[in-house]
Amino acid sequence: MKLIRLLYFIIFLGLSGSIFAQDTKIRGFIDINSSLENDHLSFQIGEYDLFITSEINDRISFLGETVFRYDLDKNDFEVSVERVIFKYNYFGNHSFLIGKHHTPLNYWNDSYHHGRVFFPTIDRPYLFKAGIIPLHTTGASLQGMNLGKLRFGYDLMVGNGIGSNDLKDNDTHKSLTAAVHIKPLDRMRIGASFYHDNISPDGDDHHGLGLGIEEAVKQQLYTASFAYFGKKLEVLTEATYAANTAESSGTVNSISSYFYAGYRIKEKIIPYFRLDSSHFEDEEFYYTNNDVTTFTTGIRYEINYLAVVKLEYQHESISLLDNINRVKLQIAIGF
DSSP states (O other), rough: OOOHHHHHHHHHHHHHHTTOOEEEEEEEEEEEEEETTTTTTEEEEEEEEEEEEESSSSSSEEEEEEEEEETTTTTTTEEEEEOOOOOEEETTTEEEHHHHHHHHTSSHHHHHSGGGGHHHHHHHHHHHTTTOOOOOEEEEEEEEEEEETTTTTEEEEEEETTSOOOOOOOOOSOOOEEEEEEEETTTTEEEEEEEEEEEEESSSOOOGGGGGOSSSSEEEEEEEEEEEOSSEEEEEEEEEEEEEEETTTTEEEEEEEEEEEEEESSSEEEEEEEEEEEEETTOSSSOOOOOOEEEEEEEEEEETTTTEEEEEEEEEEETSSSEEEEEEEEEEEEE
C-alpha cells in the first residue's frame, strides 16, 4: 500500500506542476537483464527510475529521483529516494544547491545515475560495488559550470558523513567534497577531486555492505578522471586512491581504477571493453581486502537515444577465491 500511495503522490506532483504552468517534466527509466553464471540462467528486473525536473523560475529549479529496486532480503520491491535537490542560480553559471546529491567525486557518479540506458556498459565499475565511492551526500554545495575558455567547473560540498543518514548527522563532523574539471575540447572532460570524512564507530556501515567499524576512521579519497566520448572513439578512465586511518591500525591505502574504451563501427553499433582493478593492503580494515581484477568485453546496439541493447562477457578474478565467468544481456529504455 505504501508503494501505491507513493506512486500516486509522484503522479499527482507531476500533474500539478503542469496545471500550474511550471515547466515540470517526468521521465522514467527501466532495464531488464538476463545473466548466465556457472551454467545458471536468470532473468532480472533492474532499477525502475522516476526522474522529475521542474524549472520554477529563471533562477530556481528542482530535481527529484526515486528508484524502485528488488530487495532479496525482503523478497519485494523497495523504494529509495536517490536525489532531492533545490538549486538556486545566484550569478551567471554559479549555483547553490541543497538536498540529497550524488556525490560529485568522479565522472561516473557525476554523469551516470540510475538510467542504465545511458551507461556505456551494463554495470557500474567495481569500485562502486566495493563501496569505495560514497554514492550520496545529503548537504549543501556551491557549483560552477562552463567558466572561461576551458569551460572550467567546480563543486564544493559539505554534508552528513558516511555513517549518517538523510535526517541526522550522527556526529559533529561533516564530510567535505571538492571537485574541479575542465573541458578543453568538445566531448572531453578532465577532472580531479578530494573527499574527506570522519566516520564514527556508532554509524552505519558503508553503503550497507555489512562490514561495520569498531573505532573512528578518518577517510580521504583522491580521484582523477579522463573522459572523451567522440563521434567514433569513446574513452573513460578513472582512479581513486583511498587512505583510511584508525588509531589502532594507523593508515592503510588502497587504489581502485578502471579503463573503458569503445569504438562506433556503424551508426548504432559500439563494441567495447572495460578493465577494473582494485588493490588493497593486507592490513585494510574498512574495505574488503581481497584484490579484484575484472575484464569485460561487450557490444552495445543503440536502437535510438532511449532504447539500448547490451551483450557482455565478464571475467572476474578475486584473490583467494575462484574466478567468476558470466554472460549478461540487458535491454534498457527511457520513457
